[in-house]
Amino acid sequence: MSNSTVVTDPAADQNGSSRLKSDAPASTSKLSSNEIEAIQRERKEKTEYFRQAISQTPDFPKPGILFEDIFPIFTSPSHHEALIRAYELQIQELGVGTPDVIVGLDARGFLIGPTLALRAGSKFVPVRKAGKLPGKLETVTYEKEYGADTFAIQTASIKPSDKVLVVDDLIATGGSAAAAGELVKKCGGQLLGYVFIIELVGLKGRDKLDAPVYTLIESQA
Numbered sequence: 001m002s003n004s005t006v007v008t009d010p011a012a013d014q015n016g017s018s019r020l021k022s023d024a025p026a027s028t029s030k031l032s033s034n035e036i037e038a039i040q041r042e043r044k045e046k047t048e049y050f051r052q053a054i055s056q057t058p059d060f061p062k063p064g065i066l067f068e069d070i071f072p073i074f075t076s077p078s079h080h081e082a083l084i085r086a087y088e089l090q091i092q093e094l095g096v097g098t099p100d101v102i103v104g105l106d107a108r109g110f111l112i113g114p115t116l117a118l119r120a121g122s123k124f125v126p127v128r129k130a131g132k133l134p135g136k137l138e139t140v141t142y143e144k145e146y147g148a149d150t151f152a153i154q155t156a157s158i159k160p161s162d163k164v165l166v167v168d169d170l171i172a173t174g175g176s177a178a179a180a181g182e183l184v185k186k187c188g189g190q191l192l193g194y195v196f197i198i199e200l201v202g203l204k205g206r207d208k209l210d211a212p213v214y215t216l217i218e219s220q221a
């Protein structure tokens with residue numbers, strides 16, 4: 001198979017989702033401006049659709065926090081499909097080809113990462129809360145919007161020079177995502193960027209991250 005071949009998964013037609021697997025190395029994929037516009041248009045449509053399923057709860061889990069609950073998306077297959085498709089389009093829009101690895105953050109990043117990795121043809125690797133993973137680990141302790149935590153990754157799960165995309169549901173202070181990025185780098189991986197469903201823009205979490213940040217929905221709360 002040549003490096004630039006794009007293979008359409010035959011399963012795509014059966015469930016209505018178009019699944020693209022690019023065999024191009026992550027640095028060589030190029031899109032025309034028309035292709036980018038079409039991808040952006042569809043991504044925005046899908047996002048407008050699935051965002052209706054997100055619910056907001058004030059003062060949870062602490063006073064002053066407006067909690068963005070993404071779980072209702074997964075109670076509806078059509079909203080779930082729109083979410084995954086929006087992520088998939090966001091990755092295509094980056095124009096970096098297929099990531100070698102998609103890293104998902106414990107726990108809500110696990111709702112998105114494995115499905116996305118399957119569709120993209122990437123490996124999925126978890127970043128777990130402390131004490132949950134066996135074997136040789138890299139660990140980082142970090143601060144997030146409502147407390148401190150420790151993340152771990154299995155050292156051998158990412159190979160030096162793997163191109164890695166980090167996915168999670170939400171970026172608030174950016175503490176969790178920055179810790180995950182640090183873990184990827186400790187393993188020798190190359191960060192392509194971060195993709196989130198929701199960015200709490202007022203908390204300026206993206207300023208903590210030293211790779212490109214993409215968010216499907218910006219929340220002013």
Ligand SMILES: O=P(O)(O)OC[C@H]1O[C@H](OP(=O)(O)OP(=O)(O)O)[C@H](O)[C@@H]1O
Pocket residue numbers: 105106107108109143144145146149168169170171172173174175176177205
């Ligand atoms: O940008 P930050 O301030 O770091 O906050 C964002 C993180 O907080 C939430 O996870 P949480 O740690 O609450 O864990 P959960 O996914 O297990 O609910 C959310 O899913 C992000 O991972």
Ligand SMILES: Nc1ncnc2[nH]cnc12
Pocket residue numbers: 065066067068069144145146170172200
């Ligand atoms: N406001 C928020 N809503 C949902 N998850 C979060 N994680 C950190 N801040 C959050």
